[in-house]
Amino acid sequence: MDNFNSIEIELDNFTGPLDLLLQLLKKHKLEISDVSISEITEKYSEILKKMQERKLEVAGDYFVMASTLMLMKAKSLIPREKEAFEEMKEELLFKLEEYEKITRQAEVLSVFLDKRNRMWRRGFKEDFALKDKGVFVQENGGYVLGNLYSLLIKRLKAIEPEIVKRARYTMKQVVSHIYEVFKDKKKVRFYEIVKGRDKSFIVFSFSSVLELIKESVLKGVQTSTFSEIILIKSRNYSYKNRDKVISRYE
């Protein structure tokens, strides 16, 4: 797929600045070894500029590469910096070559995965792509436990006692907040909704979530007792018609 010709240049099409550079080289049919730094700097900056014009959020990684390229270009113009330039160039080319190997290896994995994905095992256990089931504690036991522990600590922080004042929220506010949270997301952890909020907000959110689950606006998944609650949009969720639902709560 040519990621450049489409009007929609999306950074999502690239896994990072090296990927973008490599695909640029491929597009212009350049070998890594005989690339002209000034040419590639220009093309690279052009793309970043285009993306900024379209107000796309460009990750810092891409700017780091842009400034490296520009520094190289500058050095290449100063005779006494020639050696430094050559060194930088060599390093960049080495990185690109290494990265190209990785893309080849990733392709290999992808081929293996496709083949394996065409076979089913007995019992039809869901793949992890489909399930929101918990992690099986296998070789990762330590990591899983560590994760649970940090979750616990986080939760304790979230519910640190506080003198309860009169309710500062209404169900309406909270439900509409939940709608906003889900606007661009399919799946949200309960803690994302209440992050940084006080106890009464948590209580309101929890009962609102229960209501919304009852109304099939959301679905709730929990991998085990007391584990994190994961909320998924359900069939009755509609951001457009949110006011109808919100107005029902007082």
Next chain:
Amino acid sequence: MNKNGLKKIIEAILFSADSPVTIKEIVSFLNVEKDSVEQVLTQLKEEYSNRGVHLVAIAGGYQFLTSPDVYNYVASFHKRGTRNSFSKAALETLAIIAYRQPVTAQEIAALRGVQSVSQILRNLLEKNLIKIAGRKDVVGRPALYKTTKTFLETFGLNSLEDLPSLEELGVEE
């Protein structure tokens, strides 16, 4: 135990398991010669090679898996759609870990030319595809990542040696 009896037992054990069973497990459970188990497995593999279910050497063991030829029928009969898929960035990260393990997060980030890979690593850890296997003896003692048995199962590999080398891929080292 005669040969035929052994074959029946091994076939049934493999049939009833939903994850790969290793030769070692069979040998130690049935207390039989490794050679005869291997023979039976080779025979079973051969016998099933033309069936709707294959006996596949995977993740260091053996497992019955449906034949790729009939994938569509099985998937649509059981109403299964998408299967395990990975973003390009996740595949790259897995490739780095699979080929160069053990590696640190920083090494992975440097190879991919990005600042941080912690989000991807967390995802892969949660899916049990990678694990932390010790710490590197440098400042900060960063975690070293390795692939897991689940990784082999997910990608249909018997062992890491199944991964073709760069040379085999036609790339100069």
